[in-house]
Every structure is written in structure tokens, then in C-alpha cells.
Amino acid sequence: MDHTLFTYRNLEELRKIQEEREVFAFMFGETKDMLDSCSKVCIDISALVHFLITNKNNIEPTYINFTSMAEDTVVIAEVAIAESAMELLPLLFSDYKCYFEEDGEENSSSEEAHEFKPYPRQKIYKYNNAQDLDIIIRYAETNDIPIATFSRASGELRKEFEQFNKSSKLAILDLTSVSYAIEDNKALIYALEQFLSIMPNIRVIAQTSQIDVLLKYFPLFLDGQEPVCKLLPDLSGLGEKEPEEIKLTKVTDLSGGAFDAFINAFNHNLIGHNYFKERLRYALKNFVSLNKAKEQTVLSIFLFGASGIGKTEVARLIASGLQNDCYLAKINFQNYSSQDALNSLIGSPAGYVGCNHGELSEKIQKSKVGVLLCDEFEKTTRPVFSFFLELLEEGRFTDSMAREYDMDGYVIIFTSNLLSEAEYKKAIPTELQTRFDLVCEFEEPTMAEKTAFLDLLLEMAKTKYSEQFAEIEMTEDEKKQLYAFDYSSLSALRDIKRVFNNRLMDYFAEKGVLR
Numbered sequence: 001m002d003h004t005l006f007t008y009r010n011l012e013e014l015r016k017i018q019e020e021r022e023v024f025a026f027m028f029g030e031t032k033d034m035l036d037s038c039s040k041v042c043i044d045i046s047a048l049v050h051f052l053i054t055n056k057n058n059i060e061p062t063y064i065n066f067t068s069m070a071e072d073t074v075v076i077a078e079v080a081i082a083e084s085a086m087e088l089l090p091l092l093f094s095d096y097k098c099y100f101e102e103d104g105e106e107n108s109s110s111e112e113a114h115e116f117k118p119y120p121r122q123k124i125y126k127y128n129n130a131q132d133l134d135i136i137i138r139y140a141e142t143n144d145i146p147i148a149t150f151s152r153a154s155g156e157l158r159k160e161f162e163q164f165n166k167s168s169k170l171a172i173l174d175l176t177s178v179s180y181a182i183e184d185n186k187a188l189i190y191a192l193e194q195f196l197s198i199m200p201n202i203r204v205i206a207q208t209s210q211i212d213v214l215l216k217y218f219p220l221f222l223d224g225q226e227p228v229c230k231l232l233p234d235l236s237g238l239g240e241k242e243p244e245e246i247k248l249t250k251v252t253d254l255s256g257g258a259f260d261a262f263i264n265a266f267n268h269n270l271i272g273h274n275y276f277k278e279r280l281r282y283a284l285k286n287f288v289s290l291n292k293a294k295e296q297t298v299l300s301i302f303l304f305g306a307s308g309i310g311k312t313e314v315a316r317l318i319a320s321g322l323q324n325d326c327y328l329a330k331i332n333f334q335n336y337s338s339q340d341a342l343n344s345l346i347g348s349p350a351g352y353v354g355c356n357h358g359e360l361s362e363k364i365q366k367s368k369v370g371v372l373l374c375d376e377f378e379k380t381t382r383p384v385f386s387f388f389l390e391l392l393e394e395g396r397f398t399d400s401m402a403r404e405y406d407m408d409g410y411v412i413i414f415t416s417n418l419l420s421e422a423e424y425k426k427a428i429p430t431e432l433q434t435r436f437d438l439v440c441e442f443e444e445p446t447m448a449e450k451t452a453f454l455d456l457l458l459e460m461a462k463t464k465y466s467e468q469f470a471e472i473e474m475t476e477d478e479k480k481q482l483y484a485f486d487y488s489s490l491s492a493l494r495d496i497k498r499v500f501n502n503r504l505m506d507y508f509a510e511k512g513v514l515r
Contacts, residue, residue, distance in 0.1 A: 003069065005045075005086070005096035007079035011219050017042070017076065017099060025193050025220045032065040039070035044220060046078045049085045051190035059088060066092060120200075121223035124175075124215070125231040126208045127239045130365060133174070136205065136228060139235060146171040172231075173202050179210035180403050182217055189217050196221050203231055208239070249322040250370035250409035251284055251299070252291045259288065262321045269317050270310060271456060271493070272449040276303075276440045280314075283438045287411075297395025297408050300435060302377075304416040304424050305442030308492025311415040315373035318411055322369045329363040330373040333380040342383040346399045361399045370410040378416040378427040385429050392435040444491045453493055454483050457500050465504075468513040482507055 008014050017023060024034065024041060026048040034041060052059055069075075075093075077085050082096045127133055140147040148171075175192075182188050196202060196218075204222060206214055211225050227239030254262055263284070267277050283299060290296035303311040312330075319328045336344060347358035364372060374388075391397045396406050414436070418424050421441060425433065433439070445453065458479070462469050474482075482503055487496050508514040 002094045003073070003075065003092060005082060005093040006074060006076045006099040007082050007096055008076060008099050009079050011216065013100065014044075014076075014078075014219050021074075023076070023220060025197065026062075026065075026190075027194060027197055028061060028065050030197070032068065035066070035068035035070075035073065039068055040072040042074040042076060044076050045085065046076075046081060047190040047193050049077060049081045049088060050186035052088045053084060054185075054187045056088070062089065063091060121221060122204065123224045123226045123230075124211055124222055125203060125205045125228040125239065126211055126225050127205060127228045128208050128241070130362070132228070132238055133207075135235060135238060136172070136232070139232060140172055147174070148172075149174040149177050169201065171199065171202050172205055174205050175214055176205075176207045176210050177403065179206060179213040180398070182213065186217075193218065193221060205231070248368060248370050248409075249326075251318070251322065251411055252288050252370075252409040253322075254288065259285070265321050266317050269456065270313060271453040272445045273310060273440075273442060276314075276442070279438055279440060284411075287437075291409055296437075298392055299411045300392050300414065300437050301411065302414045302416070302424075302428075302436040302439045303442055304378075304418040304439075306419060306444055306491065307417050308494040309442050309444055310493055311413075311442050312373060312375055313493075315371055315413040315415075318413070319367075319369045319371040322371070326369050327367050328369070328371060328373060329367040330375060331359060331363065332375045333378075333384070334376045336380045336384055338381075341381045342387055345384060345387065346397065358399045360397075361403065361405060364405060364407075370407075372407075372410055372412045374412065374414045376417060377414040378418055378424075382429070385432050389429075389432050389435060392432075445493060447488055450487050450490075450493075450496060451483070453496060454487070454500060457497060458482070461504055465508070468508055468511075468515070471513050472511045474507075478507070 008017060014023070021042050024031070024043050026043055026045045031043060048062065052062065069092075076099055077096075079096075079098070086093055086096060127136060137147060139145075178188055178192065204214075205228055215222055215225075227237075229235050229238045229240060232238070251262075263281050266280075270277065280301075283301070287296055287299040301314070303314060305311060315330070316328055319326050331345070338344075343358075345358055345360050347361070387397070391407065392412070395408055396404055398404050416424070416427070418427055424439070424441075482500070485499055485503065487499065490496050490499070505514060
């Protein structure tokens, strides 16, 4: 064969071609049947070329299905992959040139094989966030509408979509995960085109932020966007409003006086652990500078020691220092010791029905500060250790839906009830130990530190219970009475706090101001 491959530069030029003639996607056997019936057609092989790059065993079947190609057959492709097309299919094309020739003359169109109808381009129905998607999934399940996604962007279409039979009046396909994965796996384009071509009952949905990516890679099948409520009218207003941008507050946003004020507040509210405070200030100050220079993405801190002596409080104080009364993303790894721990963390590789979307992604999406607390981290499994090794290395992670989460600027605090450095080195993999920026052992508080902790609790109580304290004036003797319990025998600060709070409520009741 000695044919010319015609190219287009962008979606705009492809749309111009579609205005003058029907454009069909290459579909192996279906394309052969079409060419056998009438060779005067226009076929876009862009997705095919991406597919053949990683599936070269399909080159020979491609030639076979182009056997009936004639002089009046027009084959087009995006110019960016024209060279690849020539290398992969040298027996099919002798050269390539722009579809719109320089002299302004366009390739003439003529009557084509209209009995072969191209897949009608459809709108993408958009939703804004995970909460919208949960509403859509519940609605679909209630109304027996099949809904699915690409599990981990695997591309195993037949296995994934067995429920999508042609007799179904409506089926919903979420392509958000594909949009994240497609840059690294363009073979997905052809696989999905093939699936869409045989499932005309499918309607496509996607998260608003990914619409442009899908329109770029599926121009023969998708065209434009509408809110998902246009597809599912019962979900009134869903997808119509533009998503609000959530501004994360991070340590890396601090500088000058703001940084000093943050450190001073942290040091005031964390009792004891002076050696750690000095190291933390140094690590944070360097992190701010290195992050701006793009030399360090994440600051990782590992704290170990007895339970209840302030390790988790470090994460809470950093988070509250960035934003008052904020939600702290916390994962308790006591619950992540089973074989499927990683699936629980980032989501299982199953379809929507019964799918766990992953606690990690859900909690960091909910939080508005760049702080993550990984509590009792020593109790998790090797796959989870490996996951965090990669996260700390790359500064990002991908969940089971192939959605990428950027952790740039985050402070990640890992806590453990390990009691010594020897236990730490035994429990935590060596390769992960080298990724922690700051490792520190927390020791039990001294008697003086316990008393200082009581003073801090009283100071905080006067703010929290300002109405009650406005009606009374605590004397020094009453303060001593409030502190008059054997806190020397309590090693955990949380236990001291519990007793203090109960005694404070008793004091309020005695004064008649307990609400």
C-alpha cells in the first residue's frame, strides 16, 4: 500500500474536518466491514497509534483490517503522533501531510458509507467533588442504574463493566480516574473508544476539573459539558455551581513575624520536650526555605514514647496554630494491621458497589490545613510502609481511583508507642527510617512539667469557660484545692487532664455556675 496520512494540529482542526465529512474511529473488525462495504470513508487512527505503541502484537491485525483501503480512503491522525504512525505502519503509509494544504485547498469530500453511522458525540455531565459523586452513586443504586469507573485505571474493560449490558436504558460511566491516568497510559484511549462504540446506552460523567482533559483525548466521542442534573433531573442543581477553591493553610505560608508567633504559641502550649522544640523550630525554618526553593516537598516527623505524653498533641498544635478550630486529618494505624490495610487506606481496586474510596484521601480533602497525623504507625503492614516511603519521596500519592493528591508543603507527623530507639529501629523498615526528617523520643513529664501543665489547663479553661469565670473570682487557695490530687502518680498528661476537668466541673457546681 502507498497512502498518505493526513494530519490535523488540534481539536479545532478536527472539528473543521468533521464539518465537511463523517470521521470514524478505527475499530479493527468494524473498520474492515466498513471498508469492504465502501472504501470512501475518513478514519482517525490517533487512538490506534497510542494503542499500538504499547501493543505491537496488534500491528498485523491492523494491516489485515485495512486490506480494503483504497485511494479514496482518507486516514487522519493528530500531527504529534504522525512520526509514530509512520514507524509502526510503514507498509500502510509512505508519507504524511497536513489535511488543510498550504494553498488553502482542502481535501474534497464526497458521498461516503452512510450505513455506517459514527458514534454520536455526547456531552460530559459534570460534578464538582466527592460529595457530589456520593450523591450520584446513591441515586444510581436506588434507581438500579449501572454506574462504574476504571478501577485503578486498569483498562480491563470487559471485566470491569459486565453489568453494562446493552438492554439497560441508561448506564453511567465516570471517567475522572481515566483523565488522571491517561497521560501515562494513552493506550486507554483506544480501549475506551472501543467500549463506548458498542455501548450506546452509556452516559459519561466526570469531575469538573478534568473535563478539558477528556474533551482533548476523546474528540470523536465527547463534545461539550453540562451539569449532571441535566442527565439526572431529580438531582436538582447538582453540578451547576462552579466548585469553590479550598485554600489550604500550610507551614510554608509562614514567614517573618508570623513564623515567630507560630513557634512561640506552639512552645507555650506544649509542656516539656524542650529538646524537641529546639529541633522542631530548626526543621520548620529550613523546611519553609527549602520548600520555596523546591528542594523539599514534605516535612516528616517521627515521634515515639509512652502513651499520653504529648506526641499527638504536636500535630494538633501545629494544625491549630495554622487555623483555629480546624479539622485535623488523622489516621489511626491500629486499624491498619490486616492484609488489606493498603486498600483501606487508599481505596480498594473494585468497582463502585461496596468500594472503599480510602480513608486517607477522604480525610485530607476534608482538612483545610497541611498537616497529617499518622497515629500508632508502628502497627501497620509492609505494603503501607512502602506506600509512605514513596509518598515521602515523591510528595504525592495516587488513590485507587487514579486521582493524584499533591502533598507539597505538608507536615506529616508519625507517632508510635515504641519505648526506645532500639524498638524503633526494629519495628520501622530501615529504608523508611532514612526518609524521616526529624525523629525524637518523648519522655514522661517531670513533676514540675506536670504542674506547668495544670497551669496551662487552667489558663485555657478561663478562655473556654469565660462566662463561668466572669461570675466568680478564683482565689489562690481555691486554685491549690483544684490542683490537690495525686498527679505525681499519673504519667500520662491526658489522665491529668481528665482528672482536672472533672475537678473543675465540681468547682463550678460548688460555685453555682455549672451550666
